[in-house]
Amino acid sequence: MTKEEKLVVIDSLAEQLRAYPHFYITDIEALNAEQTASLRRKCFEKEVKLVVVKNTLLTKALEKVEKADAELVKVLEGPTSIMFAHVAKAPATLIKEFRKESDKPVLKAAYAEGCVYIGDNQIEALCNIKSKDELIGDIIALLQSPAKNVISALQSNAGQKVAGIVKTLESRNN
Structure with a gap:
């Protein structure tokens, strides 16, 4: 060569x-x-x-x-x-x-x-x-998890209780 x-x-x-x-x-x-x-x-x-x-x-x-x-x-x-x-x-x-x-x-x-x-x-x-994209996806899923739990709680019966507590607190402040 x-x-x-x-x-x-x-x-x-x-x-x-x-x-x-x-x-x-x-x-x-x-x-x-x-x-x-x-x-x-x-x-x-x-x-x-x-x-x-x-x-x-x-x-x-x-x-x-x-x-x-x-x-x-x-x-x-x-x-x-x-x-x-x-x-x-x-x-x-x-x-x-x-x-x-x-x-x-x-x-x-x-x-x-x-x-x-x-x-x-x-x-x-x-x-x-894991690729960079897979790791980013995992991080996003981890970050979304607590927010999903809060939203889920607010939409369920517990959410109605929380809404009632918020209304009670608002009425006390007025």
């Missing part, structure tokens, strides 16, 4: 690292052609982009986009593929589902929701990760 070709690959990887907020570094080496095709099909269905990369080129691309965390660079040994996704937990759930058929892909590292996860033992944590 010429230096110009390497620069094109580095630029392409850097562009994908900018375009996708989450990526998983995996090892899919031992998969046969049928399993690889099945994995690629599942990636397509889940809107995950799977790319086989050279470690040195990925390292340079990570440096270019300023995501070259020391822990991420350490795992770049042996065969490497990278899964790009817009949803943080999509590759993790895909890996977990695919492992019912095979012992690969093995997670080397992941960059999800701005955090670095190292090692295959992080799959479960990544499957349970």
Whole structure:
């Protein structure tokens, strides 16, 4: 591979690292052609982009986009593929589902929701990760809960009692 070709690959990887907020570094080496095709099909269905990369080129691309965390660079040994996704937990759930058929892909590292996860033992944590929108929804639900309880109480029999108490207090002030 010429230096110009390497620069094109580095630029392409850097562009994908900018375009996708989450990526998983995996090892899919031992998969046969049928399993690889099945994995690629599942990636397509889940809107995950799977790319086989050279470690040195990925390292340079990570440096270019300023995501070259020391822990991420350490795992770049042996065969490497990278899964790009817009949803943080999509590759993790895909890996977990695919492992019912095979012992690969093995997670080397992941960059999800701005955090670095190292090692295959992080799959479960990544499957349970919530997106920013999901967290905002949870917070809104928690904030609405007390207001709903007050409204519900006011609309029920207790609400009539509260209204009676308010009227009594108003009449005393007059």
